[in-house]
Amino acid sequence: MGELAWLGRLNVGGLAGVLILAPVLTGLVVFLVRTKWSRKGIVTGTGWILSLGALALFGFGAVRRDTVSFMPPQIPGISWDAVVTGLDLLLIVGFVAIGFLLRRPIVAALAVLQAGLVLWVELSHSVRLEHPPLYVDWLAIIMVMIVSVIGSIVAVYGLPYMKEHEKHLGIPDTASKRPRFFLTILIFLGAMNGLVLSDNLLWLFFFWEVTTLCSFLLIRHDETADAEANAFRALWINMAGGVLFAGGLVVLSHAVGAVSIQRIVESRASVVTNPIALVGLGLLCVAGFTKAAQMPFHSWLLGAMVAPTPVSALLHSSTMVKAGVYLIARLAPAFHDTAMSDMIAVAGGFTFAAAALLAIGQTNAKKVLAYSTISNLGLIIACAGLNSPLSMAAAVMLIIFHAISKALLFMAAGVVEHGIWSRDIEDMQGLVSRMPLTTLTMVIGILSMLLPPFGVLIAKLAAIEASVRMPAALLLLVVGSTLTVMFWTKWTGRLLTADPSVVFPRIEHLHSMYFVPLLMLTIGALGFSLMVVPLLTQLIVPAVAQYYRSVQSDVTTLVQFDNVLGVPWALVFGVLALAVLWPLLYFRGPRTQRTGVYLCGEQVETAATTTFRTAAETAVPVTIRGHYFERAVGETVHARWMMTVSIAALVLMLGAAFLQR
Amino acid sequence: MGILGKARAKSPWILHFDAGACNGCDIEVIACLTPVYDVERFGMMNIGNPKHADILLVTGTCNLRNARVLKNLYAQMPEPKAVVAIGACALSGGVFHECYNVLGGVEGIIPVDVWVPGCAPKPEAIIEGAVMAVQRMQERASGKVQPSEDESEDEHA
């Protein structure tokens, strides 16, 4: 790494500044300069800036090989703390204004509550603010990479998407809301970068609330009644989460006397014996639950489906919900080996299984994706709760792979939506013969969510292996992963149901700005899975090691031969690839006779091949509806008990703070 | 050929289609599966699905409606395959040969390899017919006999 030594000397403060502020500034330019080409150029350019910035940060981390706490660049006369506090208050004023404008007093009330709590922390003398507010470690770097790269890909994909979207809704170019849309998106990305780079919880809180605001604006983007209602729901749930966050801060700042995550983690020994401090952490975790759309707070993410697809792709993969799990994972070492940690695992595991169950009953593709997100985030949280090196490695892997696959899936679903103007899985039957390319990416996306040798599954296996010491969580994970297989398989089955008449499907034309992002993510999903072992040994193990420094855990056992991470995954990949390729070559050409399907002999040969003759000699097409078991797994069937159980789990979780081990 | 041929001879899977029979022949076909006759001894299995079948057993007089089904089923069977026509009905229409909705047997609808006379033929005769069909299929696969299409034409020309 000799030639790259310069990376280690990078001004990390400046880099952080670029990662946080550049998108905000370019977003403003997009907003103000309203030409088609500038928008395309600037959004794409920002994507490059962010990606390169993230790469530079990665290089910095790789060369430095250690964590760095740092201050933002010093500008004389400016106290960044004051700026953040000011902006925070401004934001809260903004929320109050929104509350009044939308006649939603609850928003204003929550905002005022937040302001009060934040000021309490700020003004209480026990808080020592001298610790540098920003911090870089491997986890942060990984998060920045995800936010910057995947977020940028989604933003670029949003360019053609939003154009078609407005065409679809019949909005003339002059009244286009796209400038505002991209402004929000870019600010969102900046805020996420800020969030993961913050060490000071007050700063983190500021960025946290910015993401709340951005998501509100994005969900509301279409300004239909539906959008308004769901945006409001997202807003108040997340603001309630914000209140819990601020409340947790108040408690923590009093109990530990610090608002720096590092400080809190370092003082673990005193934290775990102090129920009050644990409750403070617990409140932060509950805030994380709201943002990560865990049960019982999951309804906002489902509602967020009304937003245009790029928004969903963003919310689900790299931003917003990931902020929630990030916070919990970030704090995990602080409550390592506590009963509360175990309860977090159970609560996460419950959401994992319950959301997977509900996903089975959904016909709306985006809803399935949403439940899958909720479910996977539950798994990540369960991993954080299990709080061991293996589980944390699983959590980090999940964060990475889930982001890639989910972004891919949402984007593919968006392309499909524009191809068939429906989100219904049933309408996607036989998509493989209509949109083969998109379907291929979608299928790879789905398979990468549930099957070996793809990363998500490897992580899931690691999670199960990590959970053996906790039977309750284990059972939930086993049940959840079985249910997961079910809904994904059903969906893929729909996609692949081809009419045998279509022998060589026409490849559909895809806009390059659709195609390239899809391709990048597909390659990402395949490539990262292929390289899961180096990824693990080079990146994740060091990250986890850094992470549990304060806990003194042995992470070297992580990669050993008899554990899931020791399987020669690349070899498995190769063998399976071979198994895919040879039949494609063998069952080809004139040797293989293409036939119609078996329809009990009454297949009509001349017409489409899945038509049969029936009563009164009429020809009727076979229609096959997928099974969704609405009566068994419908949302309404389970809503009540799931709510009850999940609320109980949270209460128990906070209560567990008082259980000394 | 060797091993493959042996395997083929020992594993004929059967598809039975009733093209308008009186059930007499059909139940005799089913009777072949039962303990007393047990055609599974010969590796025969009533597979019920043209895509898996090697031998098609046809009973019945055939009418326009079931003839198209018969053709479809036959077309869906992968080569090598053979057809056995069972009972007077499938052979000529039997007692129904003058009925208005009877085409008069399988002949001319799909090529037939073996004919089993009787009304209804005994299970023994049906088994014997199926075994003969296997031989015919075997010979055809090894090129000794013309493919079924041509054969049916010149045989009854």
Place this chain on the structure above:
Amino acid sequence: MPETPKHEGGRPPVQVDNVETVLLTDLTARVQAAHEQGLRFVTATCLDAGDDYELYYHFAHGAALSHLHVRVKKGTPVPSISGIYMCAFLVENEIKELFGVPITDIVIDYKGHLLLTDGGPTTPMLKRQSPTSS
């Protein structure tokens, strides 16, 4: 076998017991009445009697049979009784198809394709085939 003149034997022709001949216009009402009495519908029979059709509707009460008999000119529409006895739909389709009796409003109407297939015979049960039939 040479045809012999009809009704030549000494005995008078056997007759079906318990038959009641009704007018076409009364048919529906009579069937309705049978339905209300809880009779089981057995089947219907059609005969081609030259210029007319003869229709029998057979009912059963326990073991006892009773029959309604209707004579209609060919071409006269006959109302379906499948609205009263749903199970009559099969036999009515059959009569419509094989004899060409214009039965109207059958609950499930196979439109002449219950038993017969395009390209095959039409109204094959008629004694003398109409010139259109094959």
Place this chain on the structure above:
Amino acid sequence: MNPIALGALTLVIAPILGGLLMGLDRRITARLQNRLGPPILQPFYDVGKLMGKQPVACNSFQGVAASLYLMTSVLALLMFVLGQDLLVLLFVLALGAVMLILGGFSVKSPYSQLGSQREVLQMLAYEPLLVLMVVGVYLQTGSFSANSVLALDRPLLLTMPIFLVTQTLVIGIKLHKSPFDVSASHHAHQELVRGIYTEFSGLQLALIELAHFYELVLLLGFVWFLWHTNWLVGAALALAAYFSTILMDNVTARMTWRWLVSFMWTWGIGLAVANLAAIYFMLRVPR
């Protein structure tokens, strides 16, 4: 033994063993039904015959599905004999099952479609049991690897008796035996014709049959595990489990998927969890 040699040996022996066992099954089934039955080698004849059929396909994915199904079965068995991670093995197996299901889904035929739908439910019924069995292994050995079992000096059955039962049920489900043959059955006398297999033919079906050979050996291997200390007892146990499924096949009617799922999720999982709980409290696994 040298792992490569062991793997190669497995590749060759497993299908022979699996095929013979299946032949035995057909023979025993026939005898249970008062018939003579086919020759023991019948499964090999069937596979050979299928390989020689003209290739027929509805789409090119079917071949991929069949091939992946075979490959994963082989892979899973190899992982088993090479002492790899059992949990991974199970999911490799699940990959194959999912691929077969997708292969069934890929054709718009009512029977293969409904068969696939039900096969999904079948997976739902047996997957948790397999995973729980592996968890039971972990609880006793502290590891998920198959090797760790061999290192154990007492038979697993002593602590995991229930799993002999659940494993037998799993074999029954996987082999589509009554009362579990909801998605496909060996003889096609079912409402779904041959269910998920309906549209596979010729070579594709041969691959699937071959995969069944491997899978059977693997599933019986799991039973054998329960008494690994004496391989004869283990083998006897495996054969007993196999024979039980055959017997079960012959004394029950096919049930519906609804029953299957609810039965396995109450009794199956319930008993398995109870057994695990017992182990857990007996052994007090250290955190």
Place this chain on the structure above:
Amino acid sequence: MARRTTIPFGPQHPVLPEPIQLKLTLDNETVVEAIPHIGYVHRGVEKAGERMDFGQNVFLVERICGICSFIHALCYCQGIEKLMDVEVPPRARYLRVIWSELHRMQSHHLWLGLLADAFGYESLFMQFWRNRERLMDIFERTAGSRVIISTCAIGGVRRDISPENLQYILDELVVIQKTLDDAVDVVLNDRTIRARTVGKGVLTAKQALELGAVGPVLRGSGVAVDARTEGFAAYGELGIEPVTEEAGDSYARTKVRARECYQSLDLVRRAIERLPDGDIAVRPRGRPDGRTVSRVEQPRGELFYFMGADGSARLDRLRIRTPTFANVPPLVAMLPGCEMADVPVITLSIDPCISCTER
């Protein structure tokens, strides 16, 4: 929720030995609608009955269906005998009962086996069919054919049964009854079978009458209708009590048929015991003239013939309403609401015979 699954069930389908198609509309796997599509076995027998001479018709109507061919011939012959005013000798009437009841047993065995097959109980299928083979051997010995036995003729029967063969039948019946005991015990008491039949395809007595059901379908719903109580052949002398069950579900229909096997066993034994000596046939004189209806009880239910003759050698009209024809509407009414998996069981529970339905 407009989206439904629409699929063909048949004509060629392994659980249906005969071609019939049900167009099934499913909601998930629940049947919403089942429309039968028939005509695959339609031959035109009624017309052929007007073309062949009335003596040859016996062999024609026998081949309407091979399962209870004898009873078709019986129904036809009894009708013609009415039209020709023929008195059938007593021995012939008893022999007719023997063959009819053997046919009924054979048919019920066949059906019970197919039912077992429909829910995958292969060993039970084998057991019933193994037992059925014994009956087939009896036919082969006594009638000269296994399936279409062709022993009924106008005016009596074509063959006598020798005393040795009567003893042979009695001996075989002992074995048959033993096996039957076993198998019926399973079919009625096995838990998995009960799970598949109890409560499936329920038809109330009112519905059954309303829909024109006949035979075990009607009796399974608790309505005691059995054409044999009319006393044709020798039934009047032997006496018979219709077998009924109340529940109206597939299980009740199964039970009716199982019990009828025993009823037939008993009838055959009693008929052999009381078999009178004498002629087995009278030579019919003259030609049929007039119109009549003839009714007998098939294994599947009441068989109804309407015959019109004008004194010539050929009939003027031969109308045949077979039991399955009457049982199809109840089937169409039973299927909606059931599970896809129950379609074969419920369909079989009417013991469908398509070749007779379509003639």
Place this chain on the structure above:
Amino acid sequence: MMLSRVLSNLFSRPATRPFPKTSREPVEGYRGAVEFSQEECVFCGACALRCPANAIEVDRPAKTLKFDLFKCIHCACCAEACKRGCVQLRSAYHPPVYQKPEFEFSGAPVLAAEASPATE
């Protein structure tokens, strides 16, 4: 119940008849293959008249009799009709054939023997 039944099956001799290794003796009186005694026949056509399947064609002036095996339903009406007893139904069944046998004979010489060449 079923369990004990199948288990006892397992240990008892299967019911399977080892056909075709050994075939059963044909049952006396079975209506199998139709056989004509060509020497005795006087071509009166009684059999043809009674045959429900029209399987027999007799040309009285030309003195030929044609029998179509494929139409025959083995009802034995011909045998009943022939008072000379020159149509009989053998008790062995007619074996399956690869081709339709032509069976025809006339007054003096036999035109084609009962031909089912492939059965041997």
